[in-house]
Amino acid sequence: MLSPLRQSRKIKVGNVEIGGDAPVSIQSMTNTPTQDVDKTLAQIESLAKLGCDIIRVSVDNACDCAGLKEITAASPIPVIADIQFDASTAVGAIKAGAAAVRLNPGLVRDPAQLTPVARALLEYNVPVRVGVNSGSVGTDAVKKNIASGMSHDKAMTAALVEAALRQCDQLEKLGVSAIKVALKSSSVPITVAAYKEFAARTDYPLHIGITEAGTYSRGIVKSAAGIGALLLSGLGNTLRVSLTAPPEEEIIAGLMILESCGLRSAEPEIVSCPTCGRTEIDLAGLTGEVEKLITQIKSSGQKIMLRKIAVMGCPVNGPGEAKDADLGIAGSRSGEQLLIFKAGKVLGAFPASEGFAVFEQELRKNCR
Numbered sequence: 511m512l513s514p515l516r517q518s519r520k521i522k523v524g525n526v527e528i529g530g531d532a533p534v535s536i537q538s539m540t541n542t543p544t545q546d547v548d549k550t551l552a553q554i555e556s557l558a559k560l561g562c563d564i565i566r567v568s569v570d571n572a573c574d575c576a577g578l579k580e581i582t583a584a585s586p587i588p589v590i591a592d593i594q595f596d597a598s599t600a601v602g603a604i605k606a607g608a609a610a611v612r613l614n615p616g617l618v619r620d621p622a623q624l625t626p627v628a629r630a631l632l633e634y635n636v637p638v639r640v641g642v643n644s645g646s647v648g649t650d651a652v653k654k655n656i657a658s659g660m661s662h663d664k665a666m667t668a669a670l671v672e673a674a675l676r677q678c679d680q681l682e683k684l685g686v687s688a689i690k691v692a693l694k695s696s697s698v699p700i701t702v703a704a705y706k707e708f709a710a711r712t713d714y715p716l717h718i719g720i721t722e723a724g725t726y727s728r729g730i731v732k733s734a735a736g737i738g739a740l741l742l743s744g745l746g747n748t749l750r751v752s753l754t755a756p757p758e759e760e761i762i763a764g765l766m767i768l769e770s771c772g773l774r775s776a777e778p779e780i781v782s783c784p785t786c787g788r789t790e791i792d793l794a795g796l797t798g799e800v801e802k803l804i805t806q807i808k809s810s811g812q813k814i815m816l817r818k819i820a821v822m823g824c825p826v827n828g829p830g831e832a833k834d835a836d837l838g839i840a841g842s843r844s845g846e847q848l849l850i851f852k853a854g855k856v857l858g859a860f861p862a863s864e865g866f867a868v869f870e871q872e873l874r875k876n877c878r
Contacts, residue, residue, distance in 0.1 A: 513744035524588025524609035529715030582607030616646025628684035637688035789823035790845030
């Protein structure tokens with residue numbers, strides 16, 4: 511069961527609210543050079559059409575800041591500047607129009623570096639994400655925790671929380687309170703434990719995700735396990751599914767996780783049956799075609815006015831078990847035909863070579 515949303519302070523990244531009673535937003539990160547403005551904007555626009563709410567770009571130097579200025583002026587969604595080693599670059603990014611900046615406490619360790627950044631954050635009314643990850647947490651902190659008797663996982667969890675609390679405290683002392691926090695590891699148990707411990711001690715909104723989750727299949731499984739566990743516990747205000755895959759896949763996966771947790775309407779939900787001995791069609795291929803079609807329609811800016819679409823392997827699981835679907839397609843017993851059905855009623859059986867076109871025609875009748 512979905513737990514009540516944790517109460518947190520609310521901040522704004524551009525026009526997107528994060529925390530408080532705001533819905534969970536979805537983020538990704540461009541994989542284009544920030545100095546290549548046209549290519550970066552093209553990718554941002556593609557991601558926005560899929561449902562990306564906020565985008566992050568790498569900003570490492572003055573040339574990136576120059577590109578960022580053009581990007582922020584034309585982007586359809588708020589742009590966050592990802593700062594790693596050089597905190598002074600954050601000032602340039604803020605002046606270039608970044609809707610927020612991300613700082614990594616494991617790489618920006620000198621409190622003196624934060625003073626000019628804090629001034630810029632306050633002057634331009636820009637929030638900051640304190641983004642901790644296990645790869646950059648100081649090894650000394652982890653070793654110290656292990657020496658005190660902690661297991662490796664508990665030691666890393668404590669180190670993540672300590673690093674985040676330390677930088678949040680430094681920023682608060684400089685007058686910055688518009689803060690959101692991420693505590694990510696490639697380990698699902700460590701990540702979940704770190705977020706839960708940090709959430710119990712603060713009211714900062716949380717950016718959640720599993721870092722370095724891996725390739726498409728492995729990364730989605732790990733991300734769904736970790737992000738899903740947090741969301742169902744009432745934790746998480748914005749998320750990124752980190753995949754070794756095109757960023758478009760991150761948005762699609764993020765939406766599916768939110769839909770599965772009951773935090774977004776699927777518009778439409780797609781259901782498909784597991785295969786069995788009665789399946790005489792390429793069900794996986796057919797389901798992939800349906801998903802691709804729906805993504806194309808959504809990317810074009812249209813809305814599909816259906817609650818549920820079913821892709822089934824045979825008539826048993828077609829109009830029967832999927833009778834509550836608004837629209838469905840199923841294989842025949844022979845595998846030579848495709849059945850199209852609506853609300854449990856068969857519209858007709860069509861040759862396999864024609865059936866999908868009929869399904870698409872019926873689907874597009876319900877788009878606007």
